[in-house]
Amino acid sequence: MSDAYEPYMPLLNRIKSEGKCLDGGILKVDSFVNHQLDPLLMMDLAKEFVKRFADKHIDKVITIESSGIAPAILVGLLLKKPVVFAKKKKPSTMNDMYETEVFSFTKNRSYSVCCSKEFINKDENILFIDDFLANGNAAKGIIDLVNLGGAKICGMGFIVEKSFQKGGTILRNLGYQVESLVIIDALDDCKITFKA
Amino acid sequence: MSDAYEPYMPLLNRIKSEGKCLDGGILKVDSFVNHQLDPLLMMDLAKEFVKRFADKHIDKVITIESSGIAPAILVGLLLKKPVVFAKKKKPSTMNDMYETEVFSFTKNRSYSVCCSKEFINKDENILFIDDFLANGNAAKGIIDLVNLGGAKICGMGFIVEKSFQKGGTILRNLGYQVESLVIIDALDDCKITFKA
Numbered sequence A, B: 001m002s003d004a005y006e007p008y009m010p011l012l013n014r015i016k017s018e019g020k021c022l023d024g025g026i027l028k029v030d031s032f033v034n035h036q037l038d039p040l041l042m043m044d045l046a047k048e049f050v051k052r053f054a055d056k057h058i059d060k061v062i063t064i065e066s067s068g069i070a071p072a073i074l075v076g077l078l079l080k081k082p083v084v085f086a087k088k089k090k091p092s093t094m095n096d097m098y099e100t101e102v103f104s105f106t107k108n109r110s111y112s113v114c115c116s117k118e119f120i121n122k123d124e125n126i127l128f129i130d131d132f133l134a135n136g137n138a139a140k141g142i143i144d145l146v147n148l149g150g151a152k153i154c155g156m157g158f159i160v161e162k163s164f165q166k167g168g169t170i171l172r173n174l175g176y177q178v179e180s181l182v183i184i185d186a187l188d189d190c191k192i193t194f195k196a
Helices: A009-018 A039-052 A069-079 A137-148 A167-173 B009-018 B039-052 B069-079 B137-148 B167-173
Strands: A020-022 A026-028 A060-064 A083-086 A097-104 A109-116 A125-133 A152-162 A178-186 B020-022 B026-028 B060-064 B083-086 B097-104 B109-116 B125-133 B152-162 B178-186
Touching: A009 A039, A009 A152, A009 A178, A039 A069, A039 A152, A039 A178, A039 B069, A060 A069, A060 A137, A069 A083, A069 A125, A069 A152, A069 B039, A069 B069, A083 A109, A083 A137, A097 A137, A109 A137, A125 A137, A125 A167, A137 A152, A137 A167, A152 A167, A167 A178, B009 B039, B009 B152, B009 B178, B039 B069, B039 B152, B039 B178, B060 B069, B060 B137, B069 B083, B069 B125, B069 B152, B083 B109, B083 B137, B097 B137, B109 B137, B125 B137, B125 B167, B137 B152, B137 B167, B152 B167, B167 B178
Parallel strands: A060 A083, A060 A125, A125 A152, A152 A178, B060 B083, B060 B125, B125 B152, B152 B178
Antiparallel strands: A020 A026, A097 A109, B020 B026, B097 B109
């Protein structure tokens, strides 16, 4: 495990050319990451995640709907392992499930995240994949669900991390291997500042 | 374009072995399609979709969050074309968008489906991919969004169609090529009856 940050340059360059910074420190990458998706770039990101977690034993990939599903399914495809996506609403067809609360700063409200008990098994090593790491609340929700099932998170991969929010620090201090393909240090004055 | 139904047998067999039929005509395939995903099966389904729409010119793939994203990204990967997922809630970062209402019988309420205007362009040929076809309301919402952008739906692919609900008939009567990998004729008495 290495804690040295190495940006994944094809993604960094794509953010430079197509990403937009909106008022209020919002990074808009919805032309290739979270509304329209570029499947070829997404597959390259998945390969990079697999490379960065190559020393881990991984039984399963977990993500959270919706924007994490695309990178997670591709990581699962490469690893030939099942992918679970935690749901933000309890489905009417799901009874026996783990559930936790996640606070979203973007939306300024709490929401429930849940996962059927069937799909988190004792002692499984589970890799969490998501699009963004900001305050880390979604990640903490996933840690809760995985712990409730007696499994453990063996790593966390994010497409983009915002280092000016506290999620990365919290998760690394908890001892997790956190791999962010690009880290952004600031989004002030509608300008994207990448971590060097 | 052929209207003859041919089940995709690896999926049909998987539904036979792992699918569950719940009270109220609910098919539960969440161990491999829409909660936990089997990426290898999903890739096989994507290949089958690509084969069935091989005579179409396709510029883009569209789906609707969340369960359509996994099959759609894999179809997009095989076609090397962008994938757009319509959102069920208007994101705070999205202003210029097409929006329509969809009624969900499962949830017994209407919800809004929207897509940024940037990602539906005039005269594009767009393939719609989703997990389930029941009453076809989500599909009709997608048709609305695509039409609002002056593009057109060149085909619709569903993992599972329920023929005892009216979506398939409606969409085929509208002239769309609808390809369902497995069609289920009945879910009575907690028994799955496949279309022959």
